[in-house]
Amino acid sequence: MNEEKYFELTGGFRPDFIAEAAEWKHEDHSAESEIGAIFEAELKRRTPELHSDTDTEKELPSVEAAEAEPIEPMPEISQNDMPRHLAAGITAIAAAIALTVGALVYMAQRPGDSMITPAGTTLADSSILSVQTGMEPGISVQTQTAAQSGSSAAENPASGTDSAGSGTAENSESASGGESDAENYTGTNFLGGSGHLRLIASGEPKLDFGQSTLQYDTSNLMGTMALEDDDYWYLLFGSQYSRISKTERDADGKAHNEYICQQAGCPHNSEACPAFQASQLVTDGRDLYAFSFNVLFSISDDGTRTPFFRLSEDSDGNRYRNGSPHDDPNDPGSADIPAENWYSEMGLIYFTRLGDTGKWFACFQLSHFDSTRPTFVNAVFEPMNEKGESTATLLKLPYNNIDCRFAFDSEKELLYAGVPEEHNENEGFSGYLLYAIDIHTGEAEKQSDAHLPSNWFYSGGKVYGIGWDEQVFIEGGKPNGGRMVDNYGCLNLETGEWTVIEENTNLENVNCIGSKVYARRQRSVGDDTVIRMNPDGTEEEVLYTRKNRITALNYVSEGFIFVQTSGGFELILNGECIPLDFRYDF
């Protein structure tokens, strides 16, 4: 399909579909409003005499009469008519209608305690009181005793060695020039705040952590992360950069975010500008870097940049250059470089530290002057030496294509990643398969023929995630239609067997910090929670409850939860909910 055909095809999409998408953000898609609309419609259907426009005075049916009538179940509503999160069943609708909405449940803490139990501790170290369901209006409070809070994920590496994390306790000297020096920094940093810039969470704007698993969307060339220093929290997502003061509050006591650069008249086009710096900022899951003009720089708190890596040659002897193919006497041998290795622009797609091996994995996208299709270089590399030399070890991936989720096993020194099953231009591919990649040789070995579930993570030699299973309806002993349901389960890599842990799950944003799984769960309509559990589903703890729909867990680490709800954004810091006036669009 060429561009003209594409525009012709898509240009014929129905105008109401186009408008629906444009108006989506501005509509209330909360569970309450959707339930309310369904309930209202059904109420009118059942009691038309009470909803006549012409006659408003009707005798209400007596309670006795109502009780004498058999109660009809609510009508079946197809999944197409209901938001996805209501697929749990009709009883959920009835329960939701009965709920009193609008109450906020705080996770309060006793003095000296912390809300979050550090990863690796068991429930013997903490206790959780039962959570009020919110049947009564008002605020219900849950207290939890816990061991002293762990610091941010960046400072508390995962303890599990075969979970999705680096798993090592000792941190090697960072590229920024020494861990202790960095942490002791007290001056103004390059984002305009004071003190050392610390990574809170990184990757996609969902549950993600400051560890070596790092997920980027393929089209997001710049980093997505949450940072903090002594003055601010910084939220970087796509091209939206904002900061929240740790101390300043509005007249009504709310925290608020503001654009990351508050310099009047700033054109945002130099390293003196926090927004410019943020636009080039990436992280390997622990340290910060800047990617600029096809070079990856390590960056210290005061903004000093040191060249860290430049793609110039790979393990197959391929050489790369920026510019158009040419023969430059000042660049010996440039005429011999294949045209496809000349690039007009290089983008950094994925970038992650591989534990403490002294190696990093990166995916670079090369744009070319004479082609509309970029090429990709997936490689493991070491930082450049004093001479500016570095060789990238190419990953030998089928189709040179890798998904945005991966995990590093520091004991085995294997990088686990999803690779598309097929690369047939006509048929596309049907799913991702798990490959284990030797970071020293680049050799990639398929681990299973079973498709990876979505939101997958690797722990204890198994792959967990939410798989899309078919639920077949049986009528009269015969299959009669079916539907696809989301089950949380476990994929045995050896046998390819998929075991369902939780059928028709209401877990979302599932991800793993160390040995624990963090996710959001909708216990009932309008009652979303953030939970933590073992990968096998045991020992589930409720970390945060919100009497509203949590639409996304944007950034999470121990002690820092930033969520998006149907009522706006909220910041939960060590158990305290910070009222927040948040703009998401500058």
Add this chain to the structure above:
Amino acid sequence: MKILTDTDILDLLNAKDQSGLTALSDKYGALCQKMCMQILGSREDAEECLNDALLKIWESIPPNRPENLSGYLVTVCRRLAIDRRRGALREKRGGGMPELPLDELSACLASPDRPEDVFDGRALTDAVNRFLDTLPAETRVMFILRYWYCLPVSEIAAEVGGGASRVKMTLMRTRKKLRACLEQEGYL
């Protein structure tokens, strides 16, 4: 700040009140810019496109009174962006043009027996529209944001909430369903 309804904005535009233009830009400008950025690859070009679209709307209302203001704006914006992209490519200034997600869509529409003409004609678009009509609203919105607005998955996730992986998986499943639907209709 209260967000005006489209009807309110339309009334302001009809009265030639410039606050209507501001309100329109505030409400839908960001989405339009994101779309134009994906088509043109340049923030400056995207801003110019949006400004041109707003000007066209200002000049056309009244006498026009579009039934759907948001759809009107984004459609005008998209056409301007496509025209600008075509011009840049013709003049070979398109070296930095971003890639459109056409490979994703063509992969689910391709047929070995009908490699090219499958993309021809109104019939295919009508079939796709029928399919889109069967989808849950959020799924359909994701599909439209991806293939009409050309937004990257991360931006779509920001629009609809949730993570990019969810969006990516939803799109993949939807493309599979679309293909199955077209096969069932005998189109592939």
